[in-house]
Amino acid sequence: MIDFIQNTLDGITIGAGYALLAIGFTLIFGVLRRLNLAYGPSIMIGVFLGTFIYLHFDAGWLPVAIATVIGAILAGIYVERMCFWAIKEGAALASMVSTFAIWMQLEELVTVIFPERTYKFPTLGEMDYLEFAGLEMRAEHLIMLGIAVLMVGLLHVLLYRTRFGLSVRAVSENPAAARFMGINTGRVIFRAFILASAIGGVAGFLLVATDPTVTPKFGLQATFKGLIAMMLGGMGSIPGAIAGGVLLGIVERHMQAEFGAIMRDMAAYALLFLFLIFRPGGIMAQGVAAREAAALRRV
């Protein structure tokens, strides 16, 4: 029983990282209604920039974190310009395929510049385990959880208390109407991309710092975890992204404890498959897909 609770607890902390990735996906999907498969790889660019700063300047975790976020933002801007700004509305499939191309390009770029298989990344410092009622928790996991909660809180304020948030919600809801209300949708999309990339950068830093090895496969990992968490939660819903991330973290952790690391990823895909069949709207079932279905029913 205690193991079960322990694994659940660990799952929640990892899931918090996944939730941030899923939020980034959701923001981009919300304003664009298109998938950005290069989201994970653009975060990977940030992570490698962080590694670079760490290895060459022996920087502490804070400069590395900042470099990671900046790298993710720059790569995110590159992806937005290449795959979404340059490819006009109505060409959703072309956009998605182009993000795949950019993904491969970024991965190749990193393998050329960083030829070794793995690189080191700073941890948040040597920390003790915190113990409570027979449960233990790594301090950096607790920090990760705290930062994730803080990010979600900030994002909520940004989306519901500022003009920028209002315009992001308007564009997500109805891009055409938003344009006629004077909102420059191109600018909103660009800024939403920067926001999503920054969130992704933070998530990337936290995930890598708690498991401090860096490989070019991080891009693939981040895209898949974020995408699966978003689909589990319900596309287009931020509460859904959080729920999906946490669920994914918990399930993965339990599968790993029971059946080992290989089963962990298998379980993630199996879970996605089951959801797509039995609950395609996701946990929240309140995302864009469900809303559009509801709108159709009204007509």
Place this chain on the structure above:
Amino acid sequence: MLEIKTLSKHFGGVRAVDELDFTVRQGEIFGLIGPNGSGKSTTVNLVTGIFPPTAGEIIFDGRDITTAQPHVTLDAGIARTFQNIRLFNNMTVWENLWVAQNSAEDKKATNLLSRWMGGSRKAKSQVEEYLEFSALADKRDELAGNLAFGEQRRLEVARALAAKPKMVLLDEPAAGMNREEVRALDERLRALKARGITVLLVEHVMELVMEVTDRIAVLNFGQKIAEGTPSEIQNNQAVKDAYLGTSGD
């Protein structure tokens, strides 16, 4: 106020709008009528920048907006509603107006904080006023998607107003409304006029158009077949043949 000069829009071989000319004067309610497919909506879409015209010019308030994007035409002072309602369904009534109000405020906000946070007391009280104007004050916290059809139409007009336009283009605002609602709309249109807002009204409900407009242009197959006051239009033989006589209104 709004000058349409030899405006044309061709979709493939179809001349949706064909060398159209008309001028909407400041402060009037101008009606645009015609059978389905006569080019009314295409004209509205051209004016608000959904797509560029094949030929011709659109001048608004002395400014050439022929190829302007939608957010630029709003900037110039043209707000619109849609034939198929396009609200932000998952936002409250109040937020729907707040979006439009903010885009109008945005140009004036000079310091960064007010740019980001928005929401001066004055701006909020103006939103209240639009709620009152559209008789939606008691629905302010309702999600727009949950409103009744007539209320959604009212909200769309209020939202257009909240963008502080010089002119509003209303694309069939009376469609699907009952007699009572049409009468209320009539009054609201007059109230708009009294505020000095120019109105371009695209409508099929003839009792409203004939009652409320100052002048009317009639389209058929993308061309203007008549222009004049409501009584002139009602007595125009070409219009009767093409439209009024056959539509049963």
